[in-house]
Amino acid sequence: MEIRDWLxxxxxxxxxxxxxxAHSLFISQPALTARLRQIxxxxxxxxxxxxxxxxxxxxxxxxxxxxxxxxxxxxxxxxEQVLNLxxxxxxxxxxxxxxxxxxxxxxxxxKQFKQQYPNVEFSVHTNWTKDIFxxxxxxxxxxxxxxxxxxxxxxxHLLFEEPIYxxxxxxxxxxxxxxxxxxxxxxxxxxxxMIDKWWRENFSxxxxxxxxxxxxxxxKEMVKHGLGYGIMPSRILHDLPAMRKTMLTDxxxxxxxxxxxxxxxxxxxxxxxxxxxxxxxxxxxxxQH
Numbered sequence: 001m002e003i004r005d006w007l008x009x010x011x012x013x014x015x016x017x018x019x020x021x022a023h024s025l026f027i028s029q030p031a032l033t034a035r036l037r038q039i040x041x042x043x044x045x046x047x048x049x050x051x052x053x054x055x056x057x058x059x060x061x062x063x064x065x066x067x068x069x070x071x072x073x074x075x076x077x078x079x080e081q082v083l084n085l086x087x088x089x090x091x092x093x094x095x096x097x098x099x100x101x102x103x104x105x106x107x108x109x110x111k112q113f114k115q116q117y118p119n120v121e122f123s124v125h126t127n128w129t130k131d132i133f134x135x136x137x138x139x140x141x142x143x144x145x146x147x148x149x150x151x152x153x154x155x156x157h158l159l160f161e162e163p164i165y166x167x168x169x170x171x172x173x174x175x176x177x178x179x180x181x182x183x184x185x186x187x188x189x190x191x192x193x194m195i196d197k198w199w200r201e202n203f204s205x206x207x208x209x210x211x212x213x214x215x216x217x218x219x220k221e222m223v224k225h226g227l228g229y230g231i232m233p234s235r236i237l238h239d240l241p242a243m244r245k246t247m248l249t250d251x252x253x254x255x256x257x258x259x260x261x262x263x264x265x266x267x268x269x270x271x272x273x274x275x276x277x278x279x280x281x282x283x284x285x286x287x288q289h
Contacts, residue, residue: 003075005039006068008032009047013065017054039064073139080271089276090119096132096141097124098188100216101260104235105286106145113280120273129188136263142274143264148190152263157278160286161257164195165245167237168229174246178203181210181228185219191258195231198248198256233258 012021022032040047047061057065083091097106102124110122125135129146136144136152145159146152166172172180184207199207210228213219216236223230224240237243248256262281268274 001039001042003072005035006071006075008035009039009061009065010068010072012036012048012055013057013062013068015054016056018050080273084271084273088119089117089272091271091273092121092123093143093273093277094123094141095125095143095145096135097126097145098129098132098147099126100147100233100236101145102126103217105260109281109284113277116280117273117276120277129190133263136265139265139268142268142271143262143277145260145262147258147260148188149259149261150190152261155264155266155269155278157262157282159260159262159281159284161259162234163255164231164233164248164258165237166229166248167223167232167240167243167245169224169226169243171244172229172246174202177229178205178207180208182207183211183213183219183222183228183230184209185213185216185230187216194256194258195248198250201251 008021008025011024012018015021015024018032019029022029025032036047043060043064045060046058047064048055048057050056080091095106106124110124114120114122123141125132125141127135129148130150132141132144132146133150133152135141166174166177168180211222213222216232219230219232220236220240222228223232224243231248237245250256262278264274264278269278
């Protein structure tokens with residue numbers, strides 16, 4: 001089997017559909033079908049049965065498909081180690097990051113690193129912190145940037161902590177907050193739990209949610225246009241100096257902080273590109289980013 005065959009099996013197992021898989025891999029449907037037939041001939045098995053709802057994997061096909069992730073990972077690591085045999089910093093660095101970090105912090109960092117190491121390319125995967133945690137754990141990416149601590153047991157470096165604010169274009173009487181329109185947004189479960197805990201400690205009635213939006217950046221725009229208040233971390237508000245802000249504090253008066261970490265596997269530091277990037281990030285002054 002060729003490496004592209006393992007990729008076909010991996011994507012087909014995810015999609016359960018020939019047409020969607022061909023589209024995802026930028027190959028024609030007949031070419032994809034021909035490769036499947038070749039794999040079946042090579043192993044002497046039937047991989048999938050077609051149904052009205054897509055494809056159904058046979059037990060043998062399912063075993064091969066589940067092995068594809070392991071085979072592709074082995075191939076990537078072999079390729080990385082071959083590139084690592086000399087002292088140069090090159091190759092593709094696979095990163096996972098929350099959408100918040102990707103939008104507001106990551107781009108200038110990648111630009112600076114690329115200027116120092118022009119032979120490095122980036123593959124960036126954006127998702128919720130919980131999912132990024134899992135992709136790092138499964139070694140689908142080299143490094144993850146996460147905004148909640150799920151108890152990572154390998155290498156972890158705290159990049160920065162930021163306070164969380166109640167933000168509005170108008171002055172807010174905090175005691176009246178439950179009666180004011182709030183712009184709510186989807187966020188990581190641990191961050192949501194932290195904000196909900198603060199709310200329960202300070203109010204006996206639920207918030208008045210006027211809008212449910214997809215992400216933090218959308219919430220910011222709604223708040224900026226005076227459509228309600230939002231509860232947001234400080235970095236997203238840096239370009240809105242006129243915004244009225246009240247910091248969230250715990251029962252002892254300490255600020256409630258949202259931390260952002262870099263996480264990775266210790267053994268991956270053997271790669272030149274990994275070590276260079278980790279050292280680069282550790283040296284960054286995040287008060288300037």
